[in-house]
Amino acid sequence: MTTRDGRVLVAGLLGLAAALFAGPASAASDADLQKRIEKRLAKAGFEQKADIAVDVESGVARLTGVPRDELLDDPMPRALEAARQLDAVVVLKGHVTIVAEPSGSARVLDGCNPALATAGSGDVLAGLVAAGLAGGLPAAAAAVFGVSLHARLGAVGRQRVGWFIAEDLVPLVSEVLGEACP
Secondary structure, three states: OOHHHHHHHHHHHHHHHHHHOOOOOOOEEEHHHHHHHHHHHHHOOOOOOOOEEEEEHHHHHHHHOOOHHHHHHOHHHHHHHHHHHHOOEEEEEOOOEEEEOOOOOEEEEOOOOHHHOOOOHHHHHHHHHHHHHHOOOOHHHHHHHHHHHHHHHHHHHHHHHOOOOHHHOHHHHHHHHHHHOO
16 A cells, blocks of 8 residues: 555545544445444444445445346436435445435436546545534535535546546645635
């Protein structure tokens, strides 16, 4: 692992750790990781569950048992089904990102940036969502915050360096937040 890889990993883990311990039920994670975290917390005596699952189509397909091709054919009802099944907000990251709530509400956010389909980008997204939770946002708002910030980071990254890797996004966070909150 390079130093830059380590910074991305640490940033994501710090965001996740902050969210895990910020309140009675605040956590965001990749969907597979969510199951592992819940099992470990349960073994330790905590009744914590993730409020938000962030993953790509294949992860949500594994988590829900829906074949990936079915999920890709009609992602909106599948994302809503996953949100109800998990009783959590589901962020389905793909060519467009769907934020689905257990209540049946959903939002479609399109960052219009294929460069965000790079390894580790979803981990950065999960960290941004977790930061929103740690900051006190409700789960759905934290998901929209994270997805929107992720899209803006992708746009700035692509403008600056063209095709980028996930670790290139982390140093841009404070700059992009500075644009939104001067």
